[in-house]
Amino acid sequence: MKDIHYKSTTIFSKTYKKILKKPKWIISKFPSNDKKIKNIKNIIKINNLHSVCEEALCPNIYECFNKKTLTFMILGNICTRKCSFCAVFKGRPKKIDINEPKKIAKVVNLINLKHVVITSVNRDDLKDGGSNHFVKCIKEIKKNNLNTTIEILVPDFKKCINYAIKKISKCPPDIFNHNIESVPRLYKYVRKGANYKNSLYLLKKFKEKNPYLLTKSGFMVGLGEKYSEIIDVIKDLKKNHVDMITIGQYLQPSLKHFPVKKYFTIKEFYKLKVLAKKIGFKNIFCGPLVRSSYHSKLQISKVFNKKI
Template identity: 55%
Template sequence: MTIRHPEKVNKPINPIKKKPNWIRSKLLNSKEFFITKSVINQNNLVTVCQEANCPNITECWSKRHATFMIMGDTCTRACGFCDVKTGKPDKLDPFEPYKISNAVKKLNLKHVVITSVDRDDLPDGGSQHFFEVIKTTQKNNPNTSIEVLTPDFLRKGEAYKKVLEANPDVFNHNIETVPSLYRKVRPGARYFGSLELLKNSKQINKNVFTKSGLMVGLGETKDEILQVMDDLISADVDFLTIGQYLQPSPKHFPLVRYYHPDEFNELDQQAKAKGFLLVSSSPMTRSSYHADEDFKVLQKNRLRTNASSLS
């Protein structure tokens, strides 16, 4: 006979710390929010905003900005920080490129972010599907800039090159955390593999903006964060985002602490001093947060940098 102890059965694995007052989501326009939701539902699309439980969903959708997640809602990996479900994914939807393209047009997006789950089950990691989504969206929305947030295509050889062949405007791959935490936070990924992907992407297409994101609050040290910045600069990354890790549930990797907004400002200044073309550092910063506005700034900063180098 098994003796159950209710106090142990119901005890959370990693209790969630109370959020400080600077961690707050915003609802700017409820009408626009529901228009965005309706377009997504009508096209039967998946968004990372919903699947990853993004804290900025109300603000972004109120501005008709949504980040589309292609290749299903089920990931083949189980990262300790992520709220996207893990399991055996469904087959790819051959009509998804058209659906994404149609949603972009209906929402009248000038800049769109397209990401995906990890698809280690596919021989190419889904790079051909990325290519088709990008090209179809470009064809039907010629005035829309396209940003992709890709997996690492680990052990898929040069499959990632197919994504770059589609000529997106921004190639984003998140480094996520510092090397010492990878085994616990990103057990299926490799730190230097992600760095190599970013570096190679810039070498293949000098015109594409490269971008990467870092979470803080998982137990990393300040020196480790600065080292990641140096590594990303060495990989020729243009744009760095730094945001607060928010623990999705008691079963996820434990949050160690919340960074104060002043600390994010300090990281912002340190990153800019190291030479990034653009830095976004705040508690609510996420990879696609304000991506449309940031893209315009990236373009202006590149022009300014090129002009300075010629003078």
Template identity: 45%
Template sequence: MTDQTQAPPVAGHNQPPRLRHPEKAHRSDQAQPKKPEWIRVKAPTSEGYKKTRDILRENRLSTVCEEAGCPNVGECWSQGHATMMIMGEICTRGCSFCNVITGRPDELDVFEPGRVAHAVQKLGLNHVVITSVDRDDLDDGGADHFAQTIRAIRHRSPDSTIEVLTPDFLKCKPGALETVVEARPDVFNHNLETVPGLYPTVRPGARYFHSLRLLQRVKELDPTMFTKSGIMVGLGEDRQGVLQVMDDMRAADIDFMTIGQYLQPTPKHHRVDRFVTPEEFAGYEKSAFGKGFLMVSATPLTRSSYHAGDDFAQLRAARLEKLGRA
């Protein structure tokens, strides 16, 4: 999920040709709705924010917080929390909602897993979220790089819990998903992003039921692993479509659902259809819990990794409570 900010390139990285999604076919020239007060956030200025930024810069690490322009970056970095984005800053997909650069990626940096682990240790993270760009250029979609990063963090910070937010591995050779699951992250997250009817314009390189099956397969490989997925609202979906996605997720045995407001990063990206009210988000949260999710986060500013550590603690507690009732 995105907003209007854009990160500077990391010093020392090669810079091949890049595109910020020129001319989307589904772009609307209509002005987007005015951003309401409940979606506004203050610019980051705290010392904690600067410390987190400096540690990330020292280790030459990218974050989805910057690359996707997350509105919560000031709050999260002030607390030393950052979602690290591995395998470069250039994505092989061109989703209409996303502000990450599309183009030809760099070669994988074999030293990156170690630098991520060092940053996790230096930041003192109890819970870390690792995500990536899509790497359809790689045979395994970067699955082994995810696994190496997980193992490096386990070595440096054995008490840290690890959440991965992966691509869909749609164009990979068999075994990619298994490689990540075998590395034993504590949470396996893959976002559905939107309702299936909007995939042709919002997420054209992906397939809704493939993404669902990916998450279902994680549970088949390791029933103890928490699974998580999220969607954005305000793209043009209706309430019934969101409720159907909830049912599909539960059919795939997904434990944790996130729902947040889509924010248009540039005029060339998919237009905001509307700003969903906090009351509607509360209604979605109530419905999702009623459908059996162990954990739900549904607010205008919810993002996949927003308050991920606190949410993970609640997720574990909810499972223990459920097992106690069984």
């Protein structure tokens, strides 16, 4: 059979007819140097790699590529989950590219990345959830890029959490990131196949095994969550030993995806930032266009109190 991949096909617009107009503060920054952006895209394409910036239709892609920063997406570009908020292709994944770790290390060196973020699609078809491939990528980068800090944004490793933690802990990154994505009540609508408690468990157990490493998580707002639910998620992340959090506005990738129920204002994001700071996080990055790896080098620089 041929590999099947497709965009989410649930037509939420039929049941939720009101399409909210984007407010003036939802503005993506356009490139100041188109040549730099084309160069990054060509490097990714030539090496047969993927970036979450392109695959997930990130609104910050022009700004980040212009600054020579990107987030690699490993284990292919087809996800085994059908999350209704995500623009990444869904379906039957292809075989793992065993040369991917070496190619990523090569590109890190070529672009001279001082901080690299690696994420992946969900690979529920793999017994290890892809954890071994993450480790291989970390090892290859460290071989020739000793001064480069590494952040991994991992899936929930559904049925192999303890194995994945044990494996990654043998060759850990500088930052271990796993996004909680939304409030638990909305999981059945926006994050099918995932479990809120499992995600918290993953973050907690990794920190317990690696107490001196940074843990990070992020979530979206604007999907219909209550303010009290947002506060509960922030508190839950802190209780489970998360050091850094990101909070950003959900933007609907297409009419086939889950609709935006509310656009949070700049003041509302500031209020959430103040709250998270009081709760005790080491770093809070909060705003309309904030994404998990947006300005990630700046985020880690503030925590380490030095320029990366």
